[in-house]
Amino acid sequence: MRPYCYRGRMPRVVDHEQRRWEIVYALWLVIAQHGIEGVSLRHVAAEAGVSMGRIQHYFGTKEALVLAGCTSLVQSAYGGYRETADAAPRERLLHVVSQQIPRDDAGRMGVSVWYAYVAKSINDSAVRQVLAEARRGAEEECVRLIRADRDDRADLAGAGPGDDADDPAALQQARRLLALADGLTLRVLVGDLEPAEAVSMLEAEVGRL
Amino acid sequence: MRPYCYRGRMPRVVDHEQRRWEIVYALWLVIAQHGIEGVSLRHVAAEAGVSMGRIQHYFGTKEALVLAGCTSLVQSAYGGYRETADAAPRERLLHVVSQQIPRDDAGRMGVSVWYAYVAKSINDSAVRQVLAEARRGAEEECVRLIRADRDDRADLAGAGPGDDADDPAALQQARRLLALADGLTLRVLVGDLEPAEAVSMLEAEVGRL
DNA sequence: CCTGTTACGATGCGATCGTATTGCAAAACA
DNA sequence: TGTTTTGCAATACGATCGCATCGTAACAGG
Numbered sequence: 001m002r003p004y005c006y007r008g009r010m011p012r013v014v015d016h017e018q019r020r021w022e023i024v025y026a027l028w029l030v031i032a033q034h035g036i037e038g039v040s041l042r043h044v045a046a047e048a049g050v051s052m053g054r055i056q057h058y059f060g061t062k063e064a065l066v067l068a069g070c071t072s073l074v075q076s077a078y079g080g081y082r083e084t085a086d087a088a089p090r091e092r093l094l095h096v097v098s099q100q101i102p103r104d105d106a107g108r109m110g111v112s113v114w115y116a117y118v119a120k121s122i123n124d125s126a127v128r129q130v131l132a133e134a135r136r137g138a139e140e141e142c143v144r145l146i147r148a149d150r151d152d153r154a155d156l157a158g159a160g161p162g163d164d165a166d167d168p169a170a171l172q173q174a175r176r177l178l179a180l181a182d183g184l185t186l187r188v189l190v191g192d193l194e195p196a197e198a199v200s201m202l203e204a205e206v207g208r209l
Numbered sequence: 210m211r212p213y214c215y216r217g218r219m220p221r222v223v224d225h226e227q228r229r230w231e232i233v234y235a236l237w238l239v240i241a242q243h244g245i246e247g248v249s250l251r252h253v254a255a256e257a258g259v260s261m262g263r264i265q266h267y268f269g270t271k272e273a274l275v276l277a278g279c280t281s282l283v284q285s286a287y288g289g290y291r292e293t294a295d296a297a298p299r300e301r302l303l304h305v306v307s308q309q310i311p312r313d314d315a316g317r318m319g320v321s322v323w324y325a326y327v328a329k330s331i332n333d334s335a336v337r338q339v340l341a342e343a344r345r346g347a348e349e350e351c352v353r354l355i356r357a358d359r360d361d362r363a364d365l366a367g368a369g370p371g372d373d374a375d376d377p378a379a380l381q382q383a384r385r386l387l388a389l390a391d392g393l394t395l396r397v398l399v400g401d402l403e404p405a406e407a408v409s410m411l412e413a414e415v416g417r418l
Numbered sequence: 419c420c421t422g423t424t425a426c427g428a429t430g431c432g433a434t435c436g437t438a439t440t441g442c443a444a445a446a447c448a
Numbered sequence: 449t450g451t452t453t454t455g456c457a458a459t460a461c462g463a464t465c466g467c468a469t470c471g472t473a474a475c476a477g478g
Binding site: 223228260261262263265266267408 | 454455456457458459
């Protein structure tokens with residue numbers, strides 16, 4: 001996002017990514033505490049301890065800031081998933097569906113922000129596209145994990161992997177798991193359900209594959 | 210909510226409930242189209258074709274109006290459920306969990322508004338209490354329906370009803386069904402899932418009880 | 419040192435917000 | 449026919465909003 005003709009000149013060197021991240025994190029705090037309604041450039045600036053001018057400099061408009069907060073949230077979740085790369089498919093599957101269950105205050109904040117964006121996505125097409133892409137990615141990854149897990153167990157039984165055509169059974173399983181995880185997450189978030197119970201329900205569901 | 214010493218004097222007779230409902234319906238339209246962020250007294254007044262003064266007269270403050278829209282939404286859903294009073298438990302159960310799946314534009318509007326309130330409930334304790342009470346009611350009703358359905362089938366097999374102690378199995382089934390319905394509803398709402406597929410998944414889930 | 423570019427704080431503007439206030443028309447009662 | 453009470457439209461007000469603009473400090477290259 002530099003000027004079109006960047007040739008190495010950059011006075012006043014600062015870490016742009018660091019600055020942007022500080023502001024996005026403050027944005028998340030504001031959303032978690034006051035909802036998306038409570039987001040104003042002044043509030044975010046105060047929470048981050050910076051001036052409004054800085055936010056304008058790095059994000060331009062409020063809409064761009066809010067959207068950047070959404071993409072950062074998605075990428076942060078994806079980063080957490082990649083750290084499980086060397087686990088068994090079944091463990092990774094359980095991580096995908098139960099990672100969002102809020103267990104501590106940090107988790108509560110993340111999932112509060114996520115739900116705020118979900119609601120916003122109903123009326124905001126840019127946010128909707130970001131979340132739709134993330135959901136499609138999660139769905140496809142779940143399908144892969146379900147098939148990998150099934151193949152693992154088929155190998156134990158001496159059979160080869162199934163056909164590679166699209167797998168409606170696995171797709172439906174994935175959708176069911178993810179939808180169930182979303183619903184349980186909400187109930188934990190509003191205090192209607194204990195985190196442990198939600199996780200154990202998801203474990204049971206994954207175990208029945 | 211009349212003056213404390215009402216003795217039948219009431220000039221300028223109007224139907225208060227009708228007036229309130231017109232305003233609440235306009236509020237729902239605004240929420241469905243622009244989200245809760247887009248709610249302002251002026252917008253709602255314009256959508257309802259009335260003056261701001263009337264909204265102030267009937268609801269006082271914006272916060273009270275938004276909360277009234279929430280309780281009206283809950284009661285409207287409850288009214289829809291009571292119309293199924295003379296159906297079999299299993300049919301009623303399917304209605305409870307699949308009624309919120311949006312099938313037409315009216316359904317989409319209702320569930321958009323509902324999701325907006327869900328997100329708001331994270332930071333608004335009054336809304337949270339209304340939704341929590343509704344959720345608890347739905348959960349208890351589902352438990353009743355699941356047990357009634359089970360007893361029906363036990364009667365066919367010649368056995369009596371089970372014990373009346375709290376039923377952890379039925380409770381967990383109810384929670385799982387409702388959470389799954391919430392997650393599927395969201396996916397249909399944002400266009401990631403066809404309504405028919407969501408309903409058929411819920412039918413399969415209810416059928417496996 | 420000089421010049422150019424970047425980073426960003428400070429400030430101002432017009433729009434919009436929720437709400438308090440005011441005033442008046444219509445209807446019930448005296 | 450007043451009088452009173454209600455229903456509501458109109459408007460005024462102060463706060464807050466997003467954003468544009470301006471000024472300047474910091475630094476790189478010449």
